[in-house]
Amino acid sequence: MRHNSQFYRVGILALIILLPGCIWGSVKYDQMLRKEVVKSIESNKTTRKNILERFGPPSILARKEGTVLLPSRDPKDGKMREVNSIVFFKYFLQRHEISEHHAVYYYYDEWEKINGVSIPIGNTLFSLPLTSTDLQFSELWVLVNRKTEQVEDYMFLEREEE
Amino acid sequence: MQGRNNLFLAFLLVLSGCSSDPEVILKNFDFKESLTHTSWEKIAVLPFSGDKKFQRTSAEWFSFHLQKQPHYSIVTPTFAEIEINNQGIDVLGNKFSIEQAQQAGKILNVDAVLLGDVETVKRSKSPVKISLQLIDVKTGETIATHAIGYPSWVLLWDNFQEYVKLATDTAGRDFVKVLKHLAEGKQAGPLPNTTLSSDHKGPNET
Numbered sequence: 001m002r003h004n005s006q007f008y009r010v011g012i013l014a015l016i017i018l019l020p021g022c023i024w025g026s027v028k029y030d031q032m033l034r035k036e037v038v039k040s041i042e043s044n045k046t047t048r049k050n051i052l053e054r055f056g057p058p059s060i061l062a063r064k065e066g067t068v069l070l071p072s073r074d075p076k077d078g079k080m081r082e083v084n085s086i087v088f089f090k091y092f093l094q095r096h097e098i099s100e101h102h103a104v105y106y107y108y109d110e111w112e113k114i115n116g117v118s119i120p121i122g123n124t125l126f127s128l129p130l131t132s133t134d135l136q137f138s139e140l141w142v143l144v145n146r147k148t149e150q151v152e153d154y155m156f157l158e159r160e161e162e
Numbered sequence: 163m164q165g166r167n168n169l170f171l172a173f174l175l176v177l178s179g180c181s182s183d184p185e186v187i188l189k190n191f192d193f194k195e196s197l198t199h200t201s202w203e204k205i206a207v208l209p210f211s212g213d214k215k216f217q218r219t220s221a222e223w224f225s226f227h228l229q230k231q232p233h234y235s236i237v238t239p240t241f242a243e244i245e246i247n248n249q250g251i252d253v254l255g256n257k258f259s260i261e262q263a264q265q266a267g268k269i270l271n272v273d274a275v276l277l278g279d280v281e282t283v284k285r286s287k288s289p290v291k292i293s294l295q296l297i298d299v300k301t302g303e304t305i306a307t308h309a310i311g312y313p314s315w316v317l318l319w320d321n322f323q324e325y326v327k328l329a330t331d332t333a334g335r336d337f338v339k340v341l342k343h344l345a346e347g348k349q350a351g352p353l354p355n356t357t358l359s360s361d362h363k364g365p366n367e368t
Contacts, residue, residue, distance in 0.1 A: 059323065
């Protein structure tokens with residue numbers, strides 16, 4: 001009987017501790033790059049400053065020349081690989097004449113789509129049974145002309161983990 | 163006994179809602195108090211040296227902070243990089259000497275330059291460290307140096323990017339205070355906190 005009441009108390013205690021951070025329903029958890037904010041970008045009106053205000057520092061800032069460091073394709077090895085900066089301009093090469101004044105502000109965001117109940121502890125999300133969590137990726141490429149300080153174009157993609 | 167249990171329960175409840183940014187463990191600031199440079203108009207943030215992954219983004223974010231102050235016009239590092247490259251000088255990733263910093267300042271037609279270095283070293287005392295140095299272009303004099311470091315425990319469950327941003331935020335806010343002090347003198351209020359550690363060197367000092 002005493003054991004039962006102790007077990008009950010510990011259970012209630014655990015529930016009280018974990019409940020404040022609980023997430024339930026169908027939610028987008030930890031999403032930084034929101035579609036509605038991205039949609040507010042207007043070509044030749046939005047400025048570089050606006051982009052930094054809305055999205056913070058970019059994951060990568062690429063200029064036409066040179067290389068940038070990217071994480072290895074295998075996240076476990078923790079190494080970096082060097083790629084040509086021009087790959088960050090791939091969506092804009094057809095529509096724009098890229099000069100030395102152009103830079104791409106690239107943002108990358110990993111987030112989770114939750115259906116059910118989950119509890120975030122630290123940076124890890126613990127899901128209760130019957131809860132589905134899908135890892136999602138958002139990417140934003142913003143083409144900025146550093147001479148005019150204006151955004152000339154952008155590309156936004158959202159995808160699920162394959 | 164019951165009272166102690168309740169206290170423990172209350173403590174756990176408060177703890178469960180707790181969240182805070184990690185504390186800076188290294189903050190080493192130095193400033194030449196006697197000099198006030200009210201005649202300055204333009205300051206350039208030169209491309210940062212150090213970890214190639216964060217050189218541009220950290221410098222860009224730092225200059226974004228500085229652009230919020232009204233006293234000086236700020237030349238951003240990407241713009242500086244283009245202009246200096248056009249003079250045939252490859253700057254990205256290289257540490258500037260004082261002479262090179264002065265030369266870059268003259269190319270950019272600014273009164274002072276800010277040199278920065280961002281380092282990320284796993285398993286070190288402060289795995290994320292940003293060092294800054296403000297140099298008078300005319301005299302080559304170092305007006306202020308600053309270093310900010312974050313401890314290793316914060317990196318146990320995350321990557322460097324977030325902590326480089328945190329360190330850059332701190333550096334940016336601190337240097338806004340420095341620029342305010344340069345423009346307004348002592349009326350500007352307190353300068354950033356000084357020395358938590360004594361091993362700081364500016365980005366181009368060895």
